[in-house]
Amino acid sequence: MCVTSHAKSVTIHLPLIAALNLIEDQIVKIKNLLFIMTVVVNLLVATTSCSQAPNQEDPTILSIQGERMYIMGGFHSESYDLVKTAIDNNPDIKMIVLTANDGSSDSRNTLKLARYIRSKKLNTHLINQSVITSGAVDLFLAGVHRTMEKGAKVGVHSWADDIKQAQAKDLPRNHDDHKLYTTYMQDMIDNDSFYWFTIYSAAAEEMYWMNDDEIKKYNLLTQPPLSASNDQTPFGKNFSSYRKEILEE
Secondary structure: OEEEEOOOOEEEEHHHHHHHHHHHHHHHHHHHHHHHHHHHHHHHHHHHOEEEOOOOOOOOEEEEEOOEEEEEOOEOOOHHHHHHHHHHHOOOOOEEEEEEEOOEOOHHHHHHHHHHHHHOOOEEEEEEEEEEEOHHHHHHOOOOOEEEEOOOEEEEOOOEEOOOOEEHHHOOOOOHHHHHHHHHHHHHHOOOHHHHHHHHHOOOOOOEEOOHHHHHHOOOOOOOOEOOOOOOOOOHHHHHHHHHHHHOO
8 A cells, every 4th residue: 555645746655654764763762872871971071080182192191189180191282272171170279290291292382381380370299109201390390389209200301303303412502492491490490400401311212210319409399208108090000001111111
């Protein structure tokens, strides 16, 4: 049996209509399921307060725990917007805790982020298992109060410009490329001697691990190292793996 529409001379079979209705019902069910899944994912993200910069081999990962923002990973072109937005949306944050951070692929944006952190009068902290190197050390200096637990590791070296095929340690001291960093150091810790120490400490492909006397000499901290606590990062096994990778263990 069929129904014919003479106005358009189109014949529609009733079994086909039933099939189309069934398909439409299934599409509605799928849309409802996708909506529920989206809500669940958003709730999970909100519960863990964790966010990550996308499309990066070495992402910046954040976790907000009360007054603390924990950061793991490297810093790059997307890190500024990610961290700034998180700080702006969470006005209770008072401290940035660096955990396992291996430097920066975009120095200008990293120092821009550091200046923003200082403008918000935030503190920076290293737990006893923290490992920071290169550009992450620069970011640490942004804290108004900078504290570190005994056991944390701080690694420095010369920066390199792959395009110019040059390392900072090989440039004359009056070279313009130093100014970005020397000005930053003067603004953060009142002198640029730490910058010159870092670039002559090791080549870009190497790492020099600072000792307690050097950390004190260059005013990295605003108070003596604290006793190791039981504080753990919110990143679990990912932190342990990333830390080992930085230390090349």
